[in-house]
Amino acid sequence: MVKIKVDDCFPDVTFFQLVDGNPKTIRTSDIFNEKKIILVSVPGAFTPTCSNDHLPGYIKLFDEFKKKGIDDIYFVASNDPFVMDAWINSYSESQIKYLADSKLELLNATGLEIDLTVAGLGTRLSRFAIFVDNGLIKNIFDEEGGGLEKSSAENLLKNL
Numbered sequence: 765m766v767k768i769k770v771d772d773c774f775p776d777v778t779f780f781q782l783v784d785g786n787p788k789t790i791r792t793s794d795i796f797n798e799k800k801i802i803l804v805s806v807p808g809a810f811t812p813t814c815s816n817d818h819l820p821g822y823i824k825l826f827d828e829f830k831k832k833g834i835d836d837i838y839f840v841a842s843n844d845p846f847v848m849d850a851w852i853n854s855y856s857e858s859q860i861k862y863l864a865d866s867k868l869e870l871l872n873a874t875g876l877e878i879d880l881t882v883a884g885l886g887t888r889l890s891r892f893a894i895f896v897d898n899g900l901i902k903n904i905f906d907e908e909g910g911g912l913e914k915s916s917a918e919n920l921l922k923n924l
Contacts (some may be wrong), residue, residue, distance in 0.1 A: 767875035772853030772901050774875035774894075779844040779863035787845045790863070796899045799835040803863075803878065804893045804915060809843045809851035818891070819851075819907050823858045829917075838863050842871060876906060893920050 768775065778794045786802045795801065806818055822829075822837055830838060838861045841848060845864040865871060876890045891907040893915040903923065905914040913919060 767906075768901060768904070769872070770901055770904060774896050774899050775870070777865075777869035777873050778867065779840065779870070780866055781863065782849045785863075793899065794811055795836075795838070795863075796896050798898055800833055800898075801896045802834055802837045802893060802920060803896060804827060804837065804839045805870075806839060806841050806891055808816050808905050809847050812900075817912055818916070819855065819858075819860065822860055823855055825917045825921055826859050828921055836861055837848075840865050840870060841879070842866065842868060891915055895920070895924065 774792055774796050776791055778789045778791055780787045780789055782788070803893060804818070804821075819839060826837065830876070831893045837859075839848075839852065840863040842865050843851075845862075848862040848864040852858060854861060863870075870876075876892050890909070891912065893905040894901055895903040905920060905923070909912050
């Protein structure tokens with residue numbers, strides 16, 4: 765599978781979000797066009813590194829991203845929209861939005877995946893962050909496995 769790269773158009777895939785308690789589809793073209801977006805991928809909602817370190821950094825630095833011209837920050841995982849909604853909303857002060865890649869369209873379109881079968885999670889989106897400007901990929905911060913250095917909020921803010 766070929767991985768996406770800088771200067772590619774972001775793939776037009778379908779995600780899920782809860783709207784009035786019901787799953788609804790949303791396309792990347794509806795989210796990313798004419799906006800500056802940070803898309804952060806985590807292997808799973810409610811997992812230790814994702815919940816304790818990754819998401820809290822973006823919540824803490826949200827206003828700093830806004831000052832740099834970022835319109836929205838989305839977290840995406842291969843979870844269903846009910847899990848993603850509960851996870852994001854467990855942080856009451858969060859302005860972070862979520863996308864559920866429960867059909868694995870983003871995983872298949874980007875090649876950014878990790879096999880976590882040994883941990884009981886199966887194949888998931890890897891840990892990464894992507895800066896998208898008007899649908900064009902401007903930078904990819906792929907952890908290429910474990911770790912939380914490249915895709916951390918602090919690193920992205922420093923490299924915008």
